[in-house]
Amino acid sequence: MDTTAITNAFTKVFRNRDPLDLLDQVVTTVITVFVIIIIFNLIQLFLGKLLKGHVSDQRTFIVKKVIKYLGLVMALLFIFNSMGIDTSAILGAAGIAGIAIGFAAQTSVSSLISGLFLLSEKPFQVGDAITVEDVTGVVLSVDLLSVKLRTYDNTFVRIPNETIIKSNVVTVTRFPIRRLDLKLSVAYKEDLERVQAVLTELAVKNIYCLDNPEPFFGIDSFDSSGITLLFCIWFEKNNYWQLKNSIMIDIKKRFDAENIEIPYQKIDISVKNGTETGANNRII
DSSP states (O other): OOOHHHHHHHHHHHTTOOHHHHHHHHHHHHHHHHHHHHHHHHHHHHHHHHHBTTBOHHHHHHHHHHHHHHHHHHHHHHHHHHTTOOHHHHHHHHHHHHHHHHHHTHHHHHHHHHHHHHHHHOSOOTTOEEEETTEEEEEEEEOSSEEEEEETTSOEEEEEHHHHHHSOEEETTSSSEEEEEEEEEEOTTSOHHHHHHHHHHHHHHOTTSOSSSOOEEEEEEEOSSSEEEEEEEEEEGGGHHHHHHHHHHHHHHHHHHTTOOOOOOOOOOOOOOSOOBOGGGOBO
């Protein structure tokens, strides 16, 4: 960035200026800038109340931020103009610097554009639980450059918007209810109708399981050690861990009480009596 033009612009302001006149100009400028800041703060406050209930909190936040920066730019331009600084030289130098920075910040620009798409498309909102690639967490904020998450183990993750646009995003809490799919293995000797009745009874008694839609029972596969069953139950989106932990404990206790066997891989080792001979009648 060529700083010569900017230095010359500021030098002309303070050269051969009467100190009292300069002080009066500075005071007037400060007061005017203060008034500009108050006006833009009032605009932010007014828009916040106007948009409340009609636009998401995240979009309202973005609008306020844009107005804030616009106010700062106008305040700076007023300072320069009131002090007689040639803003064309500064803007020209800044334009050259902007081109150079633009080439060096292509990723940021891409994330900025991606952020605008996210704000318009709204695949998720603040408070939603989402999965991006191998990261799952609750959305803290959706900004112009990135999305910030808090994972379930309470770590902070920042994901650039460009990454989100290019990835498959799963919004776990998009809808009011979710489905929990349980795969359970039972021995081949078990009566599947009795197993279904036990599982259905447990689902009905569980306070986190919804009655509508009804639980689903089916056979997933026949495996070497047993039959894998699929049992699907519905719940309100915020009760995932409560339901999963409680229903798994209930199933284990009830299976033990009903003598329903949960099979596992077994290895049988047989030892034969007697000896065998190999070459040259050697015992092996």
